[in-house]
Amino acid sequence: MQQSKDLCLKVNKKMGEKIRKILINMNLFDDARKIISENDYIIIPILRYPSEEELDIIKNIAEVEIIDMELPSHKKRFKNLIEVLDGRLPPYLLTLLPRSYDIIGDIGVIEDLSDELLPYKEIIGKALMELHSNLKTVLLKVEKVSGKYRLPKYEVIAGEEKYTTIHTEYGIKLKVDLQKAYYSPRLATEHNRVASQVKDGEVVVDMFSGIGPFALHIAKRVFAKVYAIDINPDAVNLIKENIKINKIKGEIIPLCGDVRSFSDLLKRKADRVIMNLPGEAMEYIDLALNFIKENGGVIHFYAFSKDIEETKTHLISKLSTRKLDIINMKKVREVSPREWQIVIDLFVIP
Numbered sequence: 001m002q003q004s005k006d007l008c009l010k011v012n013k014k015m016g017e018k019i020r021k022i023l024i025n026m027n028l029f030d031d032a033r034k035i036i037s038e039n040d041y042i043i044i045p046i047l048r049y050p051s052e053e054e055l056d057i058i059k060n061i062a063e064v065e066i067i068d069m070e071l072p073s074h075k076k077r078f079k080n081l082i083e084v085l086d087g088r089l090p091p092y093l094l095t096l097l098p099r100s101y102d103i104i105g106d107i108g109v110i111e112d113l114s115d116e117l118l119p120y121k122e123i124i125g126k127a128l129m130e131l132h133s134n135l136k137t138v139l140l141k142v143e144k145v146s147g148k149y150r151l152p153k154y155e156v157i158a159g160e161e162k163y164t165t166i167h168t169e170y171g172i173k174l175k176v177d178l179q180k181a182y183y184s185p186r187l188a189t190e191h192n193r194v195a196s197q198v199k200d201g202e203v204v205v206d207m208f209s210g211i212g213p214f215a216l217h218i219a220k221r222v223f224a225k226v227y228a229i230d231i232n233p234d235a236v237n238l239i240k241e242n243i244k245i246n247k248i249k250g251e252i253i254p255l256c257g258d259v260r261s262f263s264d265l266l267k268r269k270a271d272r273v274i275m276n277l278p279g280e281a282m283e284y285i286d287l288a289l290n291f292i293k294e295n296g297g298v299i300h301f302y303a304f305s306k307d308i309e310e311t312k313t314h315l316i317s318k319l320s321t322r323k324l325d326i327i328n329m330k331k332v333r334e335v336s337p338r339e340w341q342i343v344i345d346l347f348v349i350p
């Protein structure tokens with residue numbers, strides 16, 4: 001049987017897709033090389049010369065010609081960092097490679113590297129760029145989220161020095177500046193979950209809105225009014241930019257300052273309050289209650305917790321309300337071994 005790395009099958013374009021599928025079924029299609037088109041024909045790479053029987057089947061469907069032609073090859077596709085770095089790192093280190101990392105627009109973010117991997121950080125950064133060809137830069141988190149603005153510190157380990165990008169969550173464009181304002185793509189499902197509960201006409205107070213993902217998800221879906229508050233002026237500037245780059249139905253009112261300073265302005269105004277400052281939300285629960293309308297509303301309360309029941313009991317003990325119903329509670333994401341960011345949704349009448 002004739003073998004050639006340049007073997008191809010030339011077929012009229014109209015029949016190309018049908019023939020390609022048959023070649024796949026016959027294990028003849030060579031997916032390492034690219035299909036090209038030439039006038040009315042396409043040239044499909046094949047792995048070997050078809051048997052007489054195979055050729056009969058093919059020729060029954062379309063007129064084909066077997067030719068020798070050099071075709072461009074696909075770059076080898078890797079599935080994960082281990083595959084990219086196999087042979088480039090000592091084998092025992094491959095097992096220590098991070099299993100997860102974040103892709104934020106065209107920026108890759110690695111949360112943590114073990115001490116053994118740190119001398120190889122540039123190689124690992126470049127490997128992540130090979131794995132995701134759209135990446136322009138790879139950042140390594142060198143200090144955990146901290147301070148009033150909840151900002152981590154990053155080091156560039158591959159690519160250009162760059163911290164801003166446009167990231168898309170459920171079709172919503174978010175301008176992000178990782179150096180200046182908090183953002184985590186791991187909350188995308190939560191942004192969407194909360195937004196899916198909001199009805200037309202609601203007034204929502206997002207007490208700690210960051211660059212505005214909750215507000216944007218909501219205003220994209222419904223005619224609601226969202227007060228998006230953040231103490232970090234850079235975050236609020238990004239909310240304003242994000243409002244401009246998205247088509248939204250609802251209204252977003254960005255407010256910059258300590259959320260406590262809006263206690264009079266927004267007193268008894270909200271049908272719904274979002275409290276996404278999990279480290280400190282318990283301290284702000286009275287304020288959230290103050291925002292809720294006289295006839296009641298929903299609070300989405302976030303916390304870090306090792307025991308969700310215990311956090312619920314603590315939360316209930318802090319609230320003196322005419323009515324309190326826990327609608328839902330669940331783990332949102334693991335933040336450290338056996339510790340979770342959790343959410344408790346509650347309906348309250350203040």
Ligand SMILES: C[S@@+](CC[C@H](N)C(=O)[O-])C[C@H]1O[C@@H](n2cnc3c(N)ncnc32)[C@H](O)[C@@H]1O
Binds near residue numbers: 149150210278
């Ligand atoms: C965890 S981030 C919020 C992220 C955002 N909700 C999201 O889903 O991406 C918490 C935000 O609260 C802001 N913040 C902290 N203390 C605040 C306060 N007292 N008043 C208003 N905003 C505050 C921080 O600047 C930060 O942007």
